[in-house]
Amino acid sequence: MPIDIDIAHVARLARLGLSDEELSGYQAQLGVILDHAARVQEFDTEGVEPTAHPLSMVNAFRPDEVRPSLDRREVLEQSPAHEDGYFRVPPHLETQ
Amino acid sequence: MSYHSLSDASAALRDGSVTSRELTDAALDRASKTEAELHAYLTLDHDGARQSADAADAAFAAGRDSGPFQGIPVAIKDNLVTRGIETTAASQILAGYIPPYDGTAVARLKAQGAVITGKTNLDEFAMGSSTENSAFGPTRNPWNTNRVPGGSSGGSAVAVAAGSALVGLGSDTGGSIRQPAALCGVVGMKPTYGLVSRYGLIAFASSLDQIGPITRTVEDSVAALETLAGHDPLDATSYRGDVPDFRVGFDDGVAGLTIGVVRQLSGEGFEAGVEAAFRRTVDLLSEAGARVVEVSLPSLDVSLSAYYLIAPAxxxxxxxxxxxxxxxxxxxxxxxxxxxxxxxxxxxxPEVIRRILLGTYALSAGYYDAFYGQAQKVRTKVIQDFEAAYEQADVLVSPTAPTTAFEVGSKTQEPLSMYLSDICTIPSNLAGDPAISVPVGLDDAGLPIGFQVMAPALGEAVMFRVARAVERAVAFEQRPPMLEVWS
Structure with missing residues (x-):
């Protein structure tokens, strides 16, 4: 049974502006892949803890010392638009 | 003038029989003859490479020796940022990006005086197994240009196989160093997770990604890891303990060691030529004094499914x-x-969009537990299976890939079939363990076959020891016949 995905919702969450044609293509491909991936659900993991990371370390602390960072001018030069030392973006409208 | 390996060239630089400028010009000259067909590089840095070579020669002349990479031409996968050299991860979204810094692995090579020849092609953001998913066109296999080189570090594997660099840096999230090394007839290794800093590696799946070397010999792989490994405060997941001695027992052979053959990594889906070369190599290890046992990783089959949820997430x-x-x-x-x-x-x-959508779905409300959460539990089982296997054997072995290099275009329309080609290499990434691929022969079509040696975390020394024994026993001829055409 192919897994039914609300592909338009997923694309919106991922901030991908895809056409209807592209969306239906990805929906079909993801259905096949997720069918295979769903095999993880049949595997008996009763009482098994999840692993997020192969290292057992919990925290990595360092001294809170001021040190040089990347040069601001060099970093901003790589951006599509910048102004007065800031990245520049189109307006962000909360409501329309 | 050509040198087989880093160690050969390194010795020649020190006895004065060659200069770094000569080595570098030879690598760039080889690139100029092969690149039209192979497309291993996205960017060749002729001027920067020659300047670095001249600096290395000046250092030798002044009696300064900063380490084995001084004056050695090295190719860098284009998902590692390099100060002043365009870095794209083979994606249009980064076209034209000139990083303002070097990644730590690159900085460590440069600190020894390495010569960066250029930036090599990859599957976009390292997502793929064939180097066909590059936004700037595919790379071809030097053993047969109708075949893929594997991926995602296909460009670095091809640069080393074709002689346009002596060492290549790659990254390995599910086999992206080992599988192209296998398909191109060279040595590729993924270190223990955390051993090499990921600072400056454009992240794909942070709990799986590791940087490692592609080389022509196992000895070179050791030398490269010695240069790359070590704690880095700029990577919070960097290993904090002492770097182990990777050369313990290196030339001692396999007598007294127990080699575990992974039962699940044979049979259906594995080409006959691959299986024959694998069995022949195991027999050679047995003849050399190793005890050979069969081990089982029961979660292996489902580990692929878990990987294709965790990595996209x-x-x-x-x-x-x-x-x-x-x-x-x-x-x-x-x-x-x-x-x-x-x-x-x-x-x-398209492949990157596919994986972003897949990962977004697996993490989204209502599906998280069923997909991502369950995959993380499978990951725990994979680790437990490995731990049990390493109670029976010092190392585990398998083919590196179920097939030799496949035809360009043959899997691009079927993402799942491409994913299944990573079955041998993915488990070590899920576990965070080291693994290496060593070339052990050719199939009937003249395409290289790789033999994988896996070891427990920080077990690089025993992994290299077995890999060295394999290399000696097999004596693989590392010369793609196509090179004759281009010389």
Missing amino acids: ECSANLARFDGVRYGLRHDGPTVEEMMTATRADGFG
């Missing part, structure tokens, strides 16, 4: 940073969201 989070604000491509739009959605849809290629 992490990728969907990591690639959120490519939004048209700080670097690379931007498509203008009336609002910031429209700018971002247009930029991302246009800048990412």
Whole structure:
């Protein structure tokens, strides 16, 4: 049974502006892949803890010392638009 | 003038029989003859390489010796940032990006005086197994240019196999160093997770990614890891303990060691030529005094499914940073969201979009437990299976890939079939363990076959020891016949 995905919702969450044609293509491909991936659900993991990371370390602390960072001018030069030392973006409208 | 390996060239530089400038010109000359057909590189840095070579020669002349990479031509996968050299991860979304810093692995090579020949091709953001998913065109296999080189570090594997670099850096999230090394007849190794800093590696799946070397010999792989490994405060997941001695028992052979053959990594889906070369190599190890046992990794089959949830989930989070604000491509739009959605849809290629969608879905409300959460539990089982196997054997062995190099275009329309080609290499990434691929022969079509040696975390020394024994026993001829055409 192919897994039914609300592909338009997923694309919106991922901030991908895809056409209807592209969306239906990805929906079909993801259905096949997720069918295979769903095999993880049949595997008996009763009482098994999840692993997020192969290292057992919990925290990595360092001294809170001021040190040089990347040069601001060099970093901003790589951006599509910048102004007065800031990245520049189109307006962000909360409501329309 | 050509040298087989880093160690040969390194010795020749020190006895004065060659200069770094000569080595570098030879590598660039080889690139000029082969690149039209192979496309291993996205960027060749002729001027920078020659300047570094001259600096290395000046250092030798002044009696300064900063280490084995001084004066050695090295190719860098284009998902490792290099100060002043365009770095794209083979994606349109980063076209034209000139990083303002070097990644730690690159900085460590440069600190020894390495010569960076250029940046090598990859599957976009390292997502793929054939180097066909590059936004700038595929790389071809030097053993047969109708075949893929494997991936995602296909460009670095081809540069080393074709002689346009002596060492290549790659990254390995599910086999992206080992599988192309196997398909191109060279040595590729993925270190223990955390041993090599990921600072400056454009992140794909942060809990799986590791940087490692592609070389022509096992000895060179050791020398490269000695240069790359070590704690880095700029990577919070960097290993904090002492770096182990990778040379313990290196030339001692396999007598007294127990080699575990992974039962699940044979049979259906594995080509006969691959299985024959694998069995022959295991027999050679047995003749050399190793005890050979069969071991089982019961979760192996489902580990692939878990990987193709975990890696896309992490990728969907990591690639959120490519939004048209700080670097690379931007498509203008009336609002910031429209700018971002247009930029991302246009800048990412289809495989990257596929994985971002897959990961976003697996992490989304209502599906998290059933997919991502369950995959993380399978990951625990994979680790437990490995731990049990390493109670029976010092190392585990398998073919590196179920097949030899496949034809260009043969799997691009079937993502799942491409994913299944990673079955041998993915488990070591899930466990965070080291693994290496060593070439052990050719199939009937004249295509290279790789033999994988896996070891427990920080078990590089025993892994290298077995790999060295394999290399000696097999004496693989590392010369793609196509090189005659180009020389």
